Amino acid sequence: MTEMMASGLVDIMLTSIxxxxxxxxxxxxxxxM
Structure with a gap:
């Protein structure tokens, strides 16, 4: 559960960046221009 949440946070951070x-x-x- 915590691993899934951590990977989700990383994905959100990467997309926002x-x-x-x-x-x-x-x-x-x-x-x-």
């Missing part, structure tokens, strides 16, 4: 990086990249590209 990747989405945040994608948003930052989009903001940077639009700002350059």
């Amino acid at each position: 990747s989405s945040a990086e994608a948003l930052a990249d989009n903001g940077a590209t639009t700002h350059r």
Whole structure:
């Protein structure tokens, strides 16, 4: 049970980090233009 919760938290963290990086990249590209 705890292992499943830990892996789920890691997945959420990775997805949130990747989405945040994608948003930052989009903001940077639009700002350059």
